[in-house]
Amino acid sequence: xxxVKQNSPSLSVQEGRISILNCDYTNSMFDYFLWxxxxxxxxxxxxxxxxxxxxxxxxxxFTVFLNKSAKHxxxxxxxxxxxxxxxxxxxxxxxxxxxxYKLTFGKGTLLTVNP
Amino acid sequence: xxxxxxxxxxxxxxxxxxxxxxxxxxxxxxxxxxxxxxPGLGLRQIYYSMNVEVTDKGDVPEGYKVSRxxxxxxPLILESPSPNQTSxxxxxxxxxxxxxxxQYFGPGTRLTVL
Numbered sequence: 359x360x361x362v363k364q365n366s367p368s369l370s371v372q373e374g375r376i377s378i379l380n381c382d383y384t385n386s387m388f389d390y391f392l393w394x395x396x397x398x399x400x401x402x403x404x405x406x407x408x409x410x411x412x413x414x415x416x417x418x419x420f421t422v423f424l425n426k427s428a429k430h431x432x433x434x435x436x437x438x439x440x441x442x443x444x445x446x447x448x449x450x451x452x453x454x455x456x457x458x459y460k461l462t463f464g465k466g467t468l469l470t471v472n473p
Numbered sequence: 474x475x476x477x478x479x480x481x482x483x484x485x486x487x488x489x490x491x492x493x494x495x496x497x498x499x500x501x502x503x504x505x506x507x508x509x510x511x512p513g514l515g516l517r518q519i520y521y522s523m524n525v526e527v528t529d530k531g532d533v534p535e536g537y538k539v540s541r542x543x544x545x546x547x548p549l550i551l552e553s554p555s556p557n558q559t560s561x562x563x564x565x566x567x568x569x570x571x572x573x574x575x576q577y578f579g580p581g582t583r584l585t586v587l
Contacts, residue, residue, distance in 0.1 A: 364515075401477070401563050401578030402516070447516060459504055459523065459567070460531060461576075465515035 361385045362450050364464035372472055377435040379467050381448030384429065388450040393422060393433050396445045406433070438471045475500045477579035479564050485585045486554055494549045494582050496564030504567045505547035507539065509560040522547055554586040
């Protein structure tokens with residue numbers, strides 16, 4: 359039973375346009391959500407996060423939106439750059455369940471930004 | 474340089490031959506964790522450790538052991554590897570008491586079990 363779902367295995371966008379990556383979750387106990395970025399032959403690196411008490415968090419070109427009622431979050435990248443081409447993982451955890459560190463990841467979405 | 478190192482980076486072995494993948498961090502982090510990445514399954518947590526001598530199971534602990542005798546090291550042990558443990562493994566570390574966005578991942582170990 360997959361608790362964090364990224365239903366789009368891949369996404370292709372043009373440089374300068376907006377990239378929107380989606381993530382859905384089923385566990386209502388999740389209260390902290392993260393996006394990680396992964397280049398080939400490297401480990402994932404943290405990109406941006408959001409707590410369940412917020413519905414939006416921005417960091418430069420990256421914005422994460424959280425819709426708790428729909429159990430849905432999305433990552434917006436504006437404008438997209440070729441260097442953003444990578445696999446993006448959505449992850450979640452539940453501090454309320456007593457573990458800040460038991461992360462559950464989605465399957466990932468491969469973003470390709472074309473010049 | 475602050476980093477998480479894993480050894481070996483690549484390993485091909487045979488079923489049943491015990492192996493250990495080492496993980497070491499030089500950032501004095503309390504928290505360390507192991508993940509495996511498989512096609513179509515994403516990243517799944519195997520074990521994690523909040524501090525020395527404290528370990529907990531993640532989502533897929535079966536077939537693996539860990540130990541945390543020192544703060545900087547968190548080896549992953551496969552007592553009797555099987556082909557379904559062929560995967561890409563990542564170690565991560567972070568500061569306890571902070572949100573998980575401060576996790577730093579190692580470069581990965583690609584394991585093939587024949």
